[in-house]
Structure formats: C-alpha cells, structure tokens
Amino acid sequence: MLLLVIFISLAVMKSTATQRSNITFLEKVIRDTYVPLQGGVSSIRNNWDGWTAVFSDKSHMQQQIKLLEAENSQLALENQSLQEYKQESFRLRKMLNFDNANRENYDLLPAHLIARSPNNWYECITIDRGFRQGVKKDMAVISPNGLVGRVGSVSENSAQVNLITDREMAVGAIIQKTRETNGIIEGLGDSNQLRMINIPYYSKIKEGDRIVSSGLSAIYPPGINIGTVTEVSREPNGLLLVATIKPTVDFNKLEEVFVITSYHPVEVFEEEEE
Incomplete structure (x- = not known):
C-alpha cells in the first residue's frame, strides 16, 4: 500500500513539476x-x-x-x-x-606379413600365401631391399618364413664386386647384425663391401643383396676371418615380401648400390 502511495505521489509530482518553479519539502x-x-x-x-x-x-x-x-x-x-x-x-x-x-630372372609371388611372434621376432614371420597360391617349403623370400629368408612350413593359405636373422639360418655369400670369399652368413637373433664366417685369412674383404648370396645352394638364387660389411676381425685360431654384416633389409619395418616361386640359375641379380 505504501509503495502504491509513493508511486502515485511521484506520478503527480512529475506531472505538476513542469508547471511550478519550486518543489515542496x-x-x-x-x-x-x-x-x-x-x-x-x-x-x-x-x-x-x-x-x-x-x-x-x-x-x-x-x-x-x-x-x-x-x-x-x-x-x-x-x-x-x-x-x-x-x-x-x-x-x-x-x-x-x-x-x-626382375620378371626375366624370377617368378615372384607378392605376399603380406600377417603375423609375428614377440617371442621370436627375428626368427620367423607368417605371410598370407600358402600352397594354394603355389608356395612350397624352402622357397626363397626377398624384398626390394634384399634377402629376407626362406619358407619353413606351408599351410593352405599361409606360410611361415624363417628369417636370415634367425640363429639357425645359414646362407652362402660372396663379396659383390670381387666375386671372391665364399663365406657363410649366420643370423644373430638381431635385426641390425649378421655374421659372415669361414672367410679365408688372406681374403681382401673390408668394411663397406656389399655382400650378396653366392647361389651355391638350391634355395637362394645368386646375387641377392644380403648386407654391408661393418667390421672384420680374425678368429682366435688365426686361420679364418669373421665379418659383421648390416642387413640391407630393415626387419623391423617389413610388411610386404616376394616369394621366389622359380628362377633361372644362369641369371644373376645384382641391385645397384644407392
């Protein structure tokens, strides 16, 4: 009620203020x-x-x-x-x-890596090609960078590939340029290193030499890149040399490979050095 009275009073004062010169107290x-x-x-x-x-x-x-x-x-x-x-x-x-x-040298079957065991990472891989696609045991497996391994076992639509980094693997090898020194490449269970043994003490093998497959077995064609020599030392008996090899294939990044289903032994594949 009080607010209403104040509102009305204000309205009246506003309407009359313009007519008066002074305002009331x-x-x-x-x-x-x-x-x-x-x-x-x-x-x-x-x-x-x-x-x-x-x-x-x-x-x-x-x-x-x-x-x-x-x-x-x-x-x-x-x-x-x-x-x-x-x-x-x-x-x-x-x-x-x-x-x-390389079609004139090889019949190549492309394959994808589909499995790899953490317990034997550098020993074997599984690919998505099997005997239905023409894969057989002991066929060589390669990539554009070099030798990967060989087929160890085959099923209908897949196969297990033993890698050259496996300690149980052995590959005949020679120096690419000189074509000398028939040694043997062994795996060390390591993606970054291989070992070449049975090198005669008089060999001129040296750091930086490119090593390729010798082709002396029925499994691996000749001339496939394996790796580069990083170190040469003499064995304790003093009669032979041993070389440390860095693989040309990066086994940690391997995703696609080729299975060599057939090849012409007289042909020698040698990839040019980059």
Whole structure:
C-alpha cells in the first residue's frame, strides 16, 4: 500500500513539476530518497545483465572449444590415415617396380606379413600365401631391399618364413664386386647384425663391401643383396676371418615380401648400390 502511495505521489509530482518553479519539502524528500534507489536498482539490473552476458558467452565459448577439439581429433585421424595410405602406396609402387625389373630372372609371388611372434621376432614371420597360391617349403623370400629368408612350413593359405636373422639360418655369400670369399652368413637373433664366417685369412674383404648370396645352394638364387660389411676381425685360431654384416633389409619395418616361386640359375641379380 505504501509503495502504491509513493508511486502515485511521484506520478503527480512529475506531472505538476513542469508547471511550478519550486518543489515542496515533501517532494524534495521523496525525490532524494527515490533517485538513489532508482539508480541502485538500475545499476543492479545493468550488472545482472552484464554477468548474464558473461556467463552466456563463457558457455558459448566452452561449446565452441568442444567443437574445435572434436574437429581437431577428426583431422588428426584423417591425417594419420592419409600418411598411412601414402606409405603403403610408396611401398607397393616400389614392389611393383621391383617385380617389373626382375620378371626375366624370377617368378615372384607378392605376399603380406600377417603375423609375428614377440617371442621370436627375428626368427620367423607368417605371410598370407600358402600352397594354394603355389608356395612350397624352402622357397626363397626377398624384398626390394634384399634377402629376407626362406619358407619353413606351408599351410593352405599361409606360410611361415624363417628369417636370415634367425640363429639357425645359414646362407652362402660372396663379396659383390670381387666375386671372391665364399663365406657363410649366420643370423644373430638381431635385426641390425649378421655374421659372415669361414672367410679365408688372406681374403681382401673390408668394411663397406656389399655382400650378396653366392647361389651355391638350391634355395637362394645368386646375387641377392644380403648386407654391408661393418667390421672384420680374425678368429682366435688365426686361420679364418669373421665379418659383421648390416642387413640391407630393415626387419623391423617389413610388411610386404616376394616369394621366389622359380628362377633361372644362369641369371644373376645384382641391385645397384644407392
């Protein structure tokens, strides 16, 4: 009721104030009381509107951040897929070029690596080709970079390949340039090292020499890259030398290979040094 009276009084004073030069004492008291109150209410309303706008903007910004984070995650996945496609395209193009360049020497069957045991990482791999695709035991397996190993066992649609890094493997080898030193390559169970043994003490083998398969067995064709000599030392008996070989194949990045289903023994494959 009091508020209604004050409101009516204010309305009357406002309507008559323009007709009088002076205001009454009561009008002055009411005006002095009302004006600060009106200013305070207006200030509170303005502040409330401001805080409401701030909270609204903050909520909008949080929504935008979430949207941007989702878009960023999607772009990262797309970029990862694109990089994977590029890498696969590069590898397959390299495989195709290698196949085209060696068709006169080999019949090559491409295969993908589908399994690898953590317990024997450098001993064997499983590929997605078996006897239904023409794979047989003891066929040589290569990549565009060099010798990978040989087929150890075969099933209908897959085969196990024993890697040359396996300690049980042995491959006849020679120096590529001089065609001398018929040694034997042994695996060390390590992706970065092989060992060449049975090297005569008078051999001129040295660091940097390229080692290739000798072709003296019925399994491996001659001239396939095996690795590069990194060290030469003399065995304790002093009659033979032993060489440490770095493989040309990166067995940690092996994904595709070729199975040599047949080859012409008189032909010698020698990949040019890069």
